[in-house]
Amino acid sequence: MLSKQQGAAQSWRQALASYRDIRLxxxxxxxxxxxxxxxxxxxxxxxxxxxxxxxxxxxxxxxxxxxxxxxxxxxxxxxxxxxxxxxxxxxxxxxxxxxxxxxxxxxxxxxxxxxxxxxxxxxxxxxxxxxxxxxxxxxxxxxxxxxxxxxxxxxxxxxxxxxxxxxxxxxxxxxxxxxxxxxxxxxxxxxxxxxxxxxxxxxxxxxxxxxxxxQREQLQRDAVARYQSRLGQARTAPYLVWLSVTVLEPFAEFFRRNGWQLAILIISFVFLFKxxxxxxxxxxxxxxxxxxxxxxxxxx
Structure with missing residues (x-):
């Protein structure tokens, strides 16, 4: 019983100590x-x-x-x-x-x-x-x-x-x-x-x-390399790569992570709520x- 109380007291102290972080x-x-x-x-x-x-x-x-x-x-x-x-x-x-x-x-x-x-x-x-x-x-x-x-x-x-x-x-x-x-x-x-x-x-x-x-910039460079390998060296490729990495990739990653059904439900809920x-x-x-x-x- 005493050990449980000590554990609870310690967890409370740890929780309160976490709020001393200047980042908060x-x-x-x-x-x-x-x-x-x-x-x-x-x-x-x-x-x-x-x-x-x-x-x-x-x-x-x-x-x-x-x-x-x-x-x-x-x-x-x-x-x-x-x-x-x-x-x-x-x-x-x-x-x-x-x-x-x-x-x-x-x-x-x-x-x-x-x-x-x-x-x-x-x-x-x-x-x-x-x-x-x-x-x-x-x-x-x-x-x-x-x-x-x-x-x-x-x-x-x-x-x-x-x-x-x-x-x-x-x-x-x-x-x-x-x-x-x-x-x-x-x-x-x-x-x-x-x-x-x-x-x-x-x-x-x-x-x-x-x-x-x-690591945002490194992740963007990796994404640029992937899209460059797909789009090749065409004259319009640099613009398409920039557009793909900037606009398409964030949405594509969101749908890949959550799946189409859940992603559409999340977007619809946020929009209708707002x-x-x-x-x-x-x-x-x-x-x-x-x-x-x-x-x-x-x-x-």
Whole structure:
């Protein structure tokens, strides 16, 4: 009995000790960066559109920008293959893409702060779409960052997943609280200026974080060699090899690993889940407003 208690105590100590890994802190803040844009184009935007007097239908259609999150797998392979000039050499493959997307979100957020959705709904929706595209692309880079940072360390896989989820909800809930708590007093444009400052802080963290090591480039060279042997030395072969390794090979590997039936089920589930969330999840703020809740009450 005593040995079982000692074993349980030791396992608890080992579990807690695993959270002292500095890599989990990086993953936590990357999770915050992943969840934060949903405040910008989700709850905050729904609240602002409602306060601006837009109809329920307009607010619902505005949520269509979230469909981008269900489609980001289409350009995800490019983030493995395309190396950004200047940033790629200085920051590495993952952090360079993350920083670029955060820069785009910063500019779009600043632009939203100086717009009036009631008078320029189309322009506001285009800015929201830009944030959604940048955020969905950032999510791809952050997922790759987390996977490569942990690597084959199976002991840290579960804590890393937990810290990523905790970070996402922290990045979504805390800024959302402060936004609604201050919207009535300072106005939504000032709130979005404050959100831009938070994006700046996330960019600073991205610069300070560690770039993970991986075998990505070696695997790509091996794939290039395989496709070159198949396509031969034709004039168009280099372009076909690049396209095959960059776009086709990731999807082919996904279907080989899971099989056609399971792979299609996974893609269909993710797509349908995201589409439903895009339209229905955005209406909760509208519902709270219609039954009489103030911005301060929604924050609480």
């Amino acid at each position: 802190l990086f993953i936590f803040f990357m999770g915050c960066a992943s969840g934060f844009p949903w405040v910008l184009i989700g709850s905050n935007m729904s609240g602002w559109l409602n306060d601006a007097g837009l109809s329920r239908a307009a607010i619902g259609y505005f949520g269509s920008v979230f469909v981008v999150y269900a489609l980001n797998f289409l350009w995800a392979p490019l983030l493995d293959r395309v190396k950004l000039p200047l940033l790629g050499n200085r920051l590495g493959q993952r952090r360079s893409w993350i920083l670029l997307m955060q820069s785009m979100m910063l500019l779009a957020t600043l632009a939203i702060a100086f717009t009036n959705p009631a008078q320029s709904l189309l322009f506001t929706s285009l800015l929201a779409m830009a944030i959604a595209i940048a955020s969905a692309t950032q999510d791809v880079a952050i997922d790759a960052y987390r996977i490569e940072l942990i690597g084959d360390d199976t002991v840290r896989v579960a804590p890393a997943a937990a810290m990523g989820v905790i970070g996402w909800w922290t990045g979504y809930s805390l800024p959302g609280y402060f936004a609604f708590a201050n919207a009535d007093q300072f106005g939504w444009p000032a709130v979005y200026l404050g959100m831009a400052v938070l994006i700046g802080l996330l960019m600073v963290f991205t610069l300070c974080s560690r770039e993970p090591q991986s 589409v439903g969330e895009a339209f229905l999840g955005r209406m909760s703020i509208q519902f709270y407003k219609e039954i009489g809740f103030s911005n301060q009450q929604i924050a609480e």
